[in-house]
Structure formats: C-alpha cells, structure tokens
Amino acid sequence: MKRYLYPFSAIVGQEEMKLALILNVIDPSIGGVLIRGEKGTGKSTVVRSLADILPEIEVVEGCAFSCDPEDTESLCPHCRERLEREGRLPRTKRKIRVVELPLSATEDRLVGSLDLEAALTRGEKRFEPGLLAAAHRGILYVDEVNLLPDHLVDTLLDVAAMGVNYVEREGVSFTHAARFVLVGTMNPEEGELRPQLLDRFGLCVTVEGLKDPKERVLVMERRAAFEADPEGFSKRFEAENQALAARIKRAQDLLPEIELPHEILYQIAKKTITLGVDGHRADLTLAKTARAHAAFQGRREINEEDLKIAERLALPHRLRRKPFEEISAQAFKM
Numbered sequence: 001m002k003r004y005l006y007p008f009s010a011i012v013g014q015e016e017m018k019l020a021l022i023l024n025v026i027d028p029s030i031g032g033v034l035i036r037g038e039k040g041t042g043k044s045t046v047v048r049s050l051a052d053i054l055p056e057i058e059v060v061e062g063c064a065f066s067c068d069p070e071d072t073e074s075l076c077p078h079c080r081e082r083l084e085r086e087g088r089l090p091r092t093k094r095k096i097r098v099v100e101l102p103l104s105a106t107e108d109r110l111v112g113s114l115d116l117e118a119a120l121t122r123g124e125k126r127f128e129p130g131l132l133a134a135a136h137r138g139i140l141y142v143d144e145v146n147l148l149p150d151h152l153v154d155t156l157l158d159v160a161a162m163g164v165n166y167v168e169r170e171g172v173s174f175t176h177a178a179r180f181v182l183v184g185t186m187n188p189e190e191g192e193l194r195p196q197l198l199d200r201f202g203l204c205v206t207v208e209g210l211k212d213p214k215e216r217v218l219v220m221e222r223r224a225a226f227e228a229d230p231e232g233f234s235k236r237f238e239a240e241n242q243a244l245a246a247r248i249k250r251a252q253d254l255l256p257e258i259e260l261p262h263e264i265l266y267q268i269a270k271k272t273i274t275l276g277v278d279g280h281r282a283d284l285t286l287a288k289t290a291r292a293h294a295a296f297q298g299r300r301e302i303n304e305e306d307l308k309i310a311e312r313l314a315l316p317h318r319l320r321r322k323p324f325e326e327i328s329a330q331a332f333k334m
Contacts, residue, residue, distance in 0.1 A: 004226075004230035004231060004233075004234050005048055005049050005052045006045050006049055006223075006226055007049060007053075007233070007234050007236075007237035007238075007240075007241055008046070008049035008050050008052070008053050008237075008241055008244065009237040009240035009241050009244060010226070010233070010236075010237045011045065011046055011049065012210065012215050012218050012219045013210050013215055014046060014207055016205045016206075016207070016312075016313070017033075017043070017046055017205045017207050018046060018050070019309070019313075020033045020035075020203045020205050020313050021033055021046065021047065021050055021181070021183065022050070022248060022296065023203070023289055023292040023293060023296065023313070024181045024183075024202065024203065024292075025050065025054065025181060025248060025252075026248060026251045026252055026255060026292040026295055026296060027255055027288055027289075027291065027292040027295075028179055028180065028181050029163075029288060030202040030203060030285060030288045030289055030292060031160065031161065031200070031201060031202025031203070031281075031285060032160055032181060032182030032183060032184065032201050032202050032203070033181075033182070033183050033184070033202070033203045033204070033205065034145070034184045034185075034186065034193075034198070034201035034203070034204040034205075034317065035183065035184070035185045035186075035204075035205055035206075035207060036185075036186055036187075036188055036204065036205070036206045036317075037185075037187070037206055037207035037208050038187060038208060039187065043143075043185045043207065044141065044143070044185075047098060047139060047141055047183055048098050051095070051096045051097070051098045051138070051139055052095070053241045053242075053244060053245045054095075054096050054245060054248065055245060055249055056093040056095055056096075057093065057094065057096060057137055058070070058091055058092070058093050059091070059092060059093070059094060059137070060075075060079050060082075060089045060090065060091065061089075061090040061091060061092040062090070063076065063078065063079055064076075064078075064129045064133055064134075065078075065079070065129060065133045065136055065176045066097075066133075066134075066136045066138070067079045067089075067177070068137065069091050074177040076176045076177070077174070077175075077176075096137070096138045096139065097134065097135065097138035097139070098138065098139045098141055099131055099135040099138060099139070099141065099180075100141045100143065101131055101140060101141070101143075101148075101156075103143075103144060103148060105131065105152070107151070107152060107155065108130065109130055109131060110130050110131050110132060110152060110155065110156065111130045111132055111155060111159075111165055111167050112127055112128055112129050112130035112132070112133060112165070112167050112174065113127075113128050113130065113167075114126070114127065127167065127174040129176075130165075132156075132165045132178040132180075133165070133176060133178065135178065135180040136176070136177055136178050136179060136180060137179060137180065138180055138181070139180060139181045139183060140156075140160075140180045140181070140182050140183070141183050141185075142156070142182070142183065142184045142185070143185050144185065144186055144187070144190065145184035145185065145186050145193070146186040146187075146188075146190060146191050146192060146193050147186075147190065147191065150197070153193070153197050154197070156182070157182075157197065157200040157201075159178050160180065160182045160200075161200070163177060163178060163179040164176070164178060165178040182201070198317050198318075199278075199279065199281060199282075199317075199318055200281070201317065202285045202288075202289070202314065203285070203289065203313040203314055204313070204314075204316060205313065206316075247296070247298075248296070250298065251292070251295035251296045251298070252295070254295045254298070254300065255291065255292065255295045257300055258291050258294055258295055258299075258300055258301070258302065260287050260291060260302065261302070264287070264290070264302050264307070265283075268283050268286045268287055268290075268307070269283055271286070271307075271311065271315075272286070272315075275315065275319060276319075277315065277318050277319065278318075282315060282318050285310075285314045286307070286310045286314050286315070287310075289309070289310035289313055289314050290302050290306040290307050290309070291306075293305075293306045293309050294306045
C-alpha cells in the first residue's frame with residue numbers, strides 16, 4: 001500500500017520556514033535551521049514533504065553509511081575495503097531520508113557504539129552505526145531540541161559543522177562522513193537554548209499559526225481533501241512539486257559558479273560589526289545564505305535582495321532584538 005505524504009506545494013503560508021529549508025538543501029554547509037514556535041504549525045510536515053520531492057541519491061548498495069560511490073575520498077572503511085578488494089562498488093538509488101532524533105536518545109544511539117554481540121560471541125570489535133550514519137546525505141530532524149541534554153546538542157552541532165563523525169569506544173576508533181541538513185524545532189515557552197548553542201544553528205525562523213481567516217480555511221479544506229483522496233490530491237500538486245525540485249537541482253548545480261566579491265564580503269562584515277554580533281560564524285553564514293539564495297533565483301551574482309534575505313534568516317537569533325521583517329511569498333518568485 002503506497003503511503004502518500006502531504007505535497008510540499010500544497011502547504012499554505014510559512015514561506016520563511018520553507019525558504020530556510022530549501023536554502024540548506026541547496027547548500028548544507030549553511031549549518032541547518034532552528035524553527036521556533038508553537039505546536040501544530042506544520043513543522044514536521046514541511047520537512048518530510050520537502051524531502052519527498054527531492055531527487056533520489058545514488059548510494060553504495062548495502063552500505064549502512066549511505067556512501068556516495070562517486071566520492072571515493074569520503075567512503076566509510078567498509079566501502080573502502082570493498083573497493084580495494086572487488087575493484088568496484090554496487091550502486092542503487094533511493095529517496096533522501098528524514099531521520100528523527102528522539103528526546104530519549106543516548107549518545108551511543110546518536111554517534112554509534114561497539115557491537116557487543118560480535119565482541120562477546122566472536123571476539124570481533126565491530127562498530128554499530130548510529131543515527132548520524134543513517135542521516136548522512138539526508139535530513140536529521142530534532143523535535144524539541146531545547147529539551148535535549150546539552151552534551152548531546154554539543155555533539156550534534158560539532159558533527160554537523162565538520163561533516164565527519166569520529167567515535168572511539170573500548171579501543172575501537174571509527175570515522176565516517178556525516179553530512180546532513182540539521183533541522184531543530186523548539187517551543188520557547190518550554191525553555192531556551194544556551195546562546196552558545198543557538199549561535200551554532202546557521203538559520204533560525206519563528207513560526208506561528210496563520211492569522212488570515214481565508215488562509216486558515218484553505219488549510220482545513222486542503223487537509224480534508226488530502227485525507228479523503230491522498231492520491232488524487234497529490235496529483236493536483238505534482239507539477240508544482242516537480243518544478244520546485246527541478247529548480248532546487250538547478251540551484252545546486254549553479255552554486256559553485258557563484259563568486260563572493262570583495263565588496264559583498266566587506267558589506268557583510270560591516271553589518272555584523274554594526275549590529276555587535278560576536279564571532280565570525282554569522283559572517284560566514286550570511287555569505288553562504290546569500291549565495292544559495294542567488295542560486296535559487298537562478299542568478300550568478302549576489303545582489304541586495306540576497307543579502308537582505310540572508311540577514312533576516314541568519315542574524316535575528318544572534319541578536320538581543322529582532323529588527324527584521326518576515327520574508328514574504330515574493331522570495332519564491334523568479
């Protein structure tokens with residue numbers, strides 16, 4: 001029985017959240033998205049719907065780490081050994097995964113652990129992959145990230161920044177690539193993240209329930225139509241989803257061609273100094289976000305609009321006040 005996900009293009013409103021996610025898909029090095037706001041605003045629906053429309057990825061068949069057969073520099077130890085032994089790696093294609101990190105997760109569940117069964121029964125020291133391995137080349141979704149223990153959040157953000165997971169357990173060292181789009185959600189009423197952790201998220205958006213009665217009615221109508229006929233409803237938005245997926249793919253291909261001129265970098269530095277932003281992470285995130293937005297708009301040059309969008313997404317959670325207006329639906333127009 002086929003399972004249908006709610007179409008991304010059918011989601012009403014929440015343009016800022018959708019754009020922040022898309023920009024991270026275009027350039028995962030932006031550093032993820034923190035979504036702040038009340039429950040019932042479609043956060044998990046948006047994430048899963050976006051993943052569903054993205055192109056399939058090619059992986060090494062049977063690899064627990066989703067290794068890219070074309071990227072021989074980043075192969076896990078198992079695939080590297082297999083390539084040396086057999087001279088080739090079997091390939092298969094699959095959808096991008098959305099891996100959810102539960103609040104009850106332990107550090108071993110997150111980063112991986114020693115396979116005790118193999119150690120006790122056969123005397124072998126084998127590594128058991130964790131959630132970071134499962135999320136490689138996909139999306140790692142952390143609901144209520146502010147309620148996770150700080151040491152787990154620290155580990156998670158470190159790996160997300162480096163793109164590599166290094167684990168040492170019981171004398172066994174293991175390293176594997178762990179590049180993913182990190183998406184964290186939180187309700188500020190349940191407690192805040194420490195400023196040091198907040199700053200580690202590349203982008204941050206605040207979501208709330210729609211205030212326009214017409215939009216709220218449209219949400220109810222579309223949801224009812226989807227529940228009554230998931231297949232028929234999905235087909236209504238199939239063309240829009242395909243067009244958006246193609247646009248994201250074009251942006252990913254265009255991204256390496258977009259340069260960051262000295263004057264743009266100088267403008268970014270002046271802005272962060274003027275606003276009193278600590279450190280240099282904000283500068284780097286602004287540059288990457290502006291570049292990804294230019295690619296999404298199909299341009300090879302960064303303009304003022306790209307910088308404004310980047311500022312609205314990358315700076316508010318690094319400031320004590322929030323001087324930026326919300327992004328409108330205009331951001332999605334070419």
